[in-house]
Amino acid sequence: MLKKTQVVFNRYIRNRDEGLQCISCGSNAGNQAGHYFPVKGFSALRYDEWNVNLQCAGCNLFLHGNQAMYRIGLVNKIGEKAVKELEGIAIKNRVKKWSIEELKGIIKKYDI
Numbered sequence: 001m002l003k004k005t006q007v008v009f010n011r012y013i014r015n016r017d018e019g020l021q022c023i024s025c026g027s028n029a030g031n032q033a034g035h036y037f038p039v040k041g042f043s044a045l046r047y048d049e050w051n052v053n054l055q056c057a058g059c060n061l062f063l064h065g066n067q068a069m070y071r072i073g074l075v076n077k078i079g080e081k082a083v084k085e086l087e088g089i090a091i092k093n094r095v096k097k098w099s100i101e102e103l104k105g106i107i108k109k110y111d112i
C-alpha cells in the first residue's frame with residue numbers, strides 16, 4: 001500500500017513538474033520524482049508536495065538525491081521560508097506510520 005500510494009503520488013509530481021529541469025542540477029530534464037528528505041529515515045515526508053520534485057536519474061539515483069544542490073533548487077522554486085518550514089517538519093517528525101485510511105485518502109487526492 002505504501003508503494004502503491006508512492007506510485008500515484010510520484011505520477012502526480014511528474015505531471016505537476018512536467019517540462020521543468022532537474023531540481024538539483026538544473027541542467028538535465030527531470031523525469032523522476034525525487035525526495036529532498038529521503039523516504040528512508042523521513043517517512044513522514046514521503047508524500048509531501050514540497051519534499052518531492054522532478055529530478056534527473058543522475059541526481060536521484062547516482063548522486064543519491066544530490067541533496068546540497070537539491071536545497072538550492074528548492075529555495076529557488078518555493079522560497080527559503082517554505083524550505084525552512086519543510087526542514088522544521090523534518091526535525092520535529094521524521095517517522096510516521098501511515099494508516100491504510102490515510103493512504104487511501106492520498107491515493108484519492110492524487111490519482112487524477
Ligand SMILES: [Zn+2]
Nearest residue numbers: 022025056059
Ligand atoms: Zn539532476
